[in-house]
Amino acid sequence: MKKFILQRLIVSIPVLVGVTFLLFWLLNVVPGDPVALMMKEHISVDVVERVRQQMHLDDPAWVRYLRFLWGAVRGDLGESYKLKRPVADLILNAFPNTFLLAVAAALFAWIVGIPAGIVSAVRKYSLSDHFFMGFSLMGVSMPVFWSALLFQYLFAVKLGWLPVAGFNSWKCLVMPAVVLGWSSAGIVARLTRSSLLEVMRCDYIRTARAKGLLGVAVILRHGLKNAMLPVVTVMAIQVASLLAGAVITESVFNIPGVGRIAVGAIQARDMPLLQGAVLFETVLVIFGNLAADTLYAWLDPRIKFD
């Protein structure tokens, strides 16, 4: 297992370099000047030229890229052009908010999605099955910005139960977590349902029933345990992508997380900040996938770490 993890980590190094190179190249081919953007309507050509020189923006692209890589290797992601602060500090300060949101959304997705999937599978084609599958379909299909606005209008403006936006109390977490987790809950519910239905047709389930086990025990102990294999894999990947920043949710609910930092960096052509954010998010996704693969092999002993 250790060898497997080590191999995967080594393979991820070229992935990281490739991602940063691709991003650097893309941002260099599209037009845009971070200093002109900083000054916007108050542009002064003389000032732009002078500040560009002072920020080494006129150096050749490959020099700037190698400078970034050399810094990254030493743990220094540089300083944001726009916010003038160290990139690592900006990301690490924002990450706890994104982490909290991702964990809350994932918990919502699992707590709602798994039972919904079980009920739908056990009572196939019943009213509750249709209800839960409709619920999951809505979650998967409805864009986050739309469900967010509906939730804000209903629960904050009309009913006054929750704050519209912000991130300074547990109440602020409820709506974004539900909105963000709804789509994941839908996927988890559907996957749990189909996987459980497949497992429940297996011989060992019939055997368990034949030896007189209660229905609930058959489902939870024998059925669900085996049916969760694909669900766990998806859940691990979901957590990784949630951690990588829920851009729209963070924007609509005004959550100062990594996603908002990344969007701000793109808009401002803030190369160091964007490179740092993408590098960070790539690492999260790589680790998420690695965790999923490791979990998969750990849960199913038939799968080997090759």
Add this chain to the structure above:
Amino acid sequence: MRKNWQLLCLTALCALLVLACGAWAGEKVLTVAYNEEPQTADGQMTTSCYMIPLNVYDRLLECATVGPGKSELVPGLAESWEISDDGKIYTFHIRKGVKFHSGEELTGKDVVYTFDRMLDPATKALNTDILDFVDGAAERMEGKADSTRGLELVDPYTVRITLKEPFVPFLSILASPQASILSEAFTRPLGDKYGLSPETTCGTGPFVLTEWVLNDHHTLAAFDDYWRGRSKLDRFVVKVVTDTETMRMLFESGEIDIFDCDFAISQIPYFLGHKAWKDQIVSGPRVGIYYFTFNQQIKPFDDVRVRKAFQMAVDRKKLLEKLYYDQGQLENGVMPAGLIHYNPGQTVIPYDPARAKALLAEAGYPDGVDLEIALIASASSQWQKMSEVVQAMVAPVGFRVTLVQMDEAAWYATRKEGKLPMYCQKWSADFNDPDNFFYTFFGSKGTVARSFNNISDEVFAALDRGRSELDFAKRGKLYADLEKTIVIDQAAWLPLFSLKHLYVTQPRVKTFVVPWNGWSDFSAYEMEVE
């Protein structure tokens, strides 16, 4: 024992909750929303987001709002000043007893340091152009001098600034937030880390920056030792809200006290028609102008007849009525109402589609002509709407307009090169002087950097004269003539209108002063809440 621990933890938690909920109870707190994260609290390092500089610092002079859309230069940190007869030497007498938030007293040394720091290349300041006229500024910026020749400390409370040539708007410029005064003792050791957090920010202004959560909010607390007297507010909280719908809902749920309609123009009819909010609207004229540009480097606008035809093809009155709910007045020049030397008698640009069509034919386009309007994708929808309406409005005359969407970075980069096609924008006064409008758009560098390309030696020479003309009446006449040359004779831009600035306030807001220039950034010093 275990139970005791649980009890202790529970009590501590309850106490924390009570403290958290009651910390601001009974305090007078004004909460507003702003649509952008300030880059820094250092006024020298930003060209937008002046909310922090306007509240945390003071300037030598202040541009006070003395009536709707009216301003007056009043003494600030300089108690008085003298200007030499040749208009080149400014002597400022610094107010005594003014304290910085750090507790030390302001002296002339801080003033000299502030302006010299701005010109120091190590600072990488973005606002150096406001000090371009100071003697020795160029050498300092180029790193050829260790100090600025024109900045002198005469005695601890007297500062002399010498200009290389007369520059009439200089006093007005010193009242702009870029010219906020810093503490040398506090700022110098911090280097480029100054202004990035509450701990690294210090001014003499009415509020102290006490909390700053990036992308969330910043909190300013009243400064007890403020030289003009403590603010009536205890705290002033600015939330950073990028989504306009969220901003509106925050206002409607009472989480913010003031809704700035500039952040969401389309919400104006909603508030005007809402029975609970329509009486809560506070508005005031702004010294600012909406305009369309003509890029004379791009056909067909290289021909003055085409530019004049476009001016006459746009029904500006209808634009004002339909898109901005008639909340403003038409403008025909470069200077909007409220600006010093504003000329209400400026020749009116008529709406005359028939004449526009004839002019277009005369210019060699009898079958019409293609042109582009450049828009920033995902920016405020007002530009999109305005461009779409104008596109339809000018079509019968023969202008076949294509709307080109660009991302913000590309838009500004292309404009800086002088290659952006026609676009629509607005400009509000940074300081109350015609130079802030004329030189910005029609100066030799500005006209290229803003993609007008109105290369006119006559205009450039007149602009230079305007900067140094000391006689008030002569200067007014000069700008009135120049306005006619630029707008009527050269048809270098299409002025549209100046709009009122509308805010909706919660009933608990007792005093809210609409800033004279129409900025969304304002000083909260005179604001009051119940």
